[in-house]
Amino acid sequence: MTPRCVPRLLGLSMAALLAACASAPPQATVQVFANQPGQMAGTTYRHDRLPSQAGLPGQDQLERAADDLLAQAGLRRVDTGAQLAVQLGYRQDYYGSAPASPSVGVGLGASSWGGGGIGIGLGFPIGGSVHEFQRMDVQVRDVASGKVVFQSQASSSAGASPVALLDAALQGFPNPPPGTRVVPLVPPPPR
Template sequence: MQTHTSSGPQRATGRWRGLLATLSLLALGGCASVYRVDNAVESFPRWSDATRSGQPLAAVPQAPQTYRFDRLPSQKQGQAATDQDALERLAQASLGKVGWTLANSGAPAVWTVQVGAATVRLPHAPWESPWDRRWGGFGFAGRDHVVTGSGQVIWTPMFMPMDWPYYQRKVSLLVRHADSGQVVYETHAAHDGRWNSSPELWGAMLDAALQGFPTPPAGARQVNIDLPR
């Protein structure tokens, strides 16, 4: 009995130390790796709806093409305009990868592009309870206790849950024929995850939304883009 009493805590402590060491190695390895931006993408090409001088355009436009950005009234003033400037710069880079170039100021363009983005911040993932077990700053938290890194159990019914934010993000891009105003291409990309907002993340989502442009696969699809950490 004495052997079991003394070795149990030692084995538990050893397991915790081993787990902590493994997590430390994974964290160090992750610093030099990439993170995946997995996107749910759906696109709707309608090039046959475009017209010029009342006549339909017969062919899907091939690069190179020029365009100008178009904005909603709500995107033209204040902070919204500043945010839209940044978003359009990222969209310009993504469109450049498929051979579309922003027209010079005042120059005519066959196409207009409208781009939008939205973020919803949640305190935790939709499938998580705020009391789900998770790692905290000094141990592993349960519904009514905390296990410290040394394996000590602290019973604390009043222990408050820790937020681990979860983000739901979406980008959209509409292409219109400038002459008729007809929408000829619509695409959306959605990404959920814990990564903080960054230009690289939004750029990856826009790249995903334009995957396969101007003739993307039909239906919803997943497009994964890996970014360096």
């Protein structure tokens, strides 16, 4: 290798490293089910919690983030006499995959000079891998009728924060496109 090749190789290595780091932003898959699309400006809401959510750490922060997002859609939070009830559910699961089975490999080699060889290789898998999966569920119910008027689910395996998933689930509320779509995850602003 000539000395002139070294800077060129270093430049190519840096370009490859930068390309690997510039991967696509994390995304969430969002499913929306809306029974009552339309204008909701001025409508009042409250937060409803399941008994299992009463002492969950982070539930208050999640509801405050929802307050900001719902206020952008023109809704107003009141704790008594609200027209809508909003329920937020966040779930994070971990699942693992088992390592592969041990393997044995045999190789034969020969050369034109009359030499040859045999090789045996053993492979032992170490560990497995752990994957993370997050899901945010948002339900908006009409308090008077008890009917769910809006439901959205955002899921990701990108290590997303609950607030980023909530933002994805409520993107376009109260009239988001129905069905399933992929939404880029935006990190939550510092509070």
